[in-house]
Structures are given as C-alpha cells and as structure tokens.
Amino acid sequence: MSLSVGQVSRLAGVTVRTLHHYDEIGLLSPSERSGAGYRRYSDADLERLQQVLFYRELGFGLEEIAAILDDPGSDEMTHLRRQHELLTLRVARLRDMVAAVEIAMEARSMNITLTPEERLEVFGDFRPEQHQAEAERRWGGSSEYAISRRRVASYTKADWLQLRAEAAGIGAELVEALKAGVAADSEQVMDLAERHRGHISRWFYPCTPEIHQGLGLLYVSDPRFSATFEAMAPGLAAYLCAAIEANTARL
Numbered sequence: 001m002s003l004s005v006g007q008v009s010r011l012a013g014v015t016v017r018t019l020h021h022y023d024e025i026g027l028l029s030p031s032e033r034s035g036a037g038y039r040r041y042s043d044a045d046l047e048r049l050q051q052v053l054f055y056r057e058l059g060f061g062l063e064e065i066a067a068i069l070d071d072p073g074s075d076e077m078t079h080l081r082r083q084h085e086l087l088t089l090r091v092a093r094l095r096d097m098v099a100a101v102e103i104a105m106e107a108r109s110m111n112i113t114l115t116p117e118e119r120l121e122v123f124g125d126f127r128p129e130q131h132q133a134e135a136e137r138r139w140g141g142s143s144e145y146a147i148s149r150r151r152v153a154s155y156t157k158a159d160w161l162q163l164r165a166e167a168a169g170i171g172a173e174l175v176e177a178l179k180a181g182v183a184a185d186s187e188q189v190m191d192l193a194e195r196h197r198g199h200i201s202r203w204f205y206p207c208t209p210e211i212h213q214g215l216g217l218l219y220v221s222d223p224r225f226s227a228t229f230e231a232m233a234p235g236l237a238a239y240l241c242a243a244i245e246a247n248t249a250r251l
Contacts, residue, residue, distance in 0.1 A: 216244035
C-alpha cells in the first residue's frame with residue numbers, strides 16, 4: 001500500500017517541499033506514481049526516508065547521505081549499527097555537556113568568579129564545585145559550612161594561589177617526614193598536623209581538634225581523599241590520619 005506525498009509529510013514530520021527536494025536531487029525518489037502522475041511512496045521508500053532522517057539528525061549532509069545509502073556494500077543492518085554507534089557517541093557527548101553545565105551552575109552558586117584561565121592556573125583539573133552537592137549534603141546545616149562558603153566566595157586568584165602554596169608546603173613536609181621514617185606521633189609530625197588544622201581554620205572554617213580528627217578518618221575511609229594523598233606518597237593518607245589522632249590527643 002503506497003502513500004501520497006502529503007501522507008508521508010504528516011507521518012514523517014517533514015514538509016512536502018522537503019520531499020520534493022529529495023526527489024529532485026535523487027536522494028529519495030518515490031517508486032510509484034498515481035494514474036494522475038502524483039508521487040506515491042512504497043514501504044521501501046519509507047525505509048529509505050527513515051535512514052535519510054536518521055543521518056540528517058546525526059549531522060550528515062545530503063550528498064554524504066546519498067553516498068552512504070547508495071553504497072552497494074551496505075544493507076539495512078549496516079546502517080542501523082552505524083547509527084547506533086553514532087547515537088551512542090552523541091548521548092555520551094550530551095551527558096558530558098549536561099555535566100559541564102551543571103558544574104558551571106554549581107560554580108555560580110558558590111560565587112567562584114575566576115576566569116577560565118585563572119581557574120586552570122589555580123585548580124588545574126580539580127573542580128571544587130564538583131564536590132559542592134556532597135559537601136552541602138554532609139555539612140550544609142553547620143555553621144562551619146556557612147563560614148566556608150562566605151570566605152571562598154570572596155577569594156581572588158591571588159588568595160587561591162597562596163592557599164594552594166601553603167597546602168603544598170605542608171604536604172611536602174609531611175612527605176619528607178614520612179620518607180625519612182619519622183614517627184607520626186612525634187612532635188615534628190604532630191606540629192605539621194597542627195599546621196594543617198590551622199590552614200583549614202584560616203582559609204575555610206574554624207577547625208576544632210574534633211573536626212580535624214573526623215577529617216583524618218575521612219582521608220583514609222574515602223577513596224577520593226585517599227587517592228589525593230597517595231598520589232603524593234604511598235601511605236601518606238594513613239600517616240596524616242595518625243598524626244592528626246596524636247595531635248588531637250596532645251591538644
């Protein structure tokens with residue numbers, strides 16, 4: 001049973017003019033004509049139209065589509081496999097774009113106003129806003145969380161660079177002590193743990209010994225935190241946790 005150009009237009013969601021154009025360029029020529037000479041589309045024509053519309057949606061030009069569909073070495077399953085692969089890639093790309101937009105929205109909500117160039121210089125591939133939702137879920141009702149958000153919102157590029165330099169300095173001294181075999185409960189390493197607590201208090205929120213102790217446990221229990229310290233030196237997460245425990249007991 002064949003369909004008229006108007007029926008195909010309504011069924012496929014394309015204009016009659018588009019169907020006429022496809023006919024004129026040889027991309028989709030209806031295989032039948034009515035007694036009055038009007039175009040009539042067969043089932044095979046509709047299948048080809050479906051392929052055309054798929055490839056158009058995927059961004060192919062009309063000449064490319066004609067070459068693909070007229071390739072004697074391809075069949076319907078070949079087209080479906082190719083389209084499935086391309087659509088899967090597009091879905092992945094769209095998911096990445098959605099994630100990027102969500103991250104940008106989180107950055108806005110945190111009032112991080114650095115330029116893209118400054119963000120790369122300050123954070124590298126780390127994105128603080130990626131952890132915003134989890135931080136709010138864990139600590140959103142606390143005064144420390146509110147204080148941290150207010151402070152962070154005011155930081156300039158220079159502030160972030162100074163913050164990072166201080167953190168890197170403490171980290172480097174911890175790595176040096178670990179590699180030298182200095183005990184985690186020694187005065188030297190406990191002093192480093194105290195500097196770490198002071199760094200958090202200065203830049204983010206008042207970090208009590210109890211809060212610091214909780215952070216130390218988080219460093220060894222959460223693989224994302226552990227990975228950061230382990231990248232600096234194997235065993236550093238547990239070493240810092242032990243130093244924090246010892247320093248908390250000392251305080």
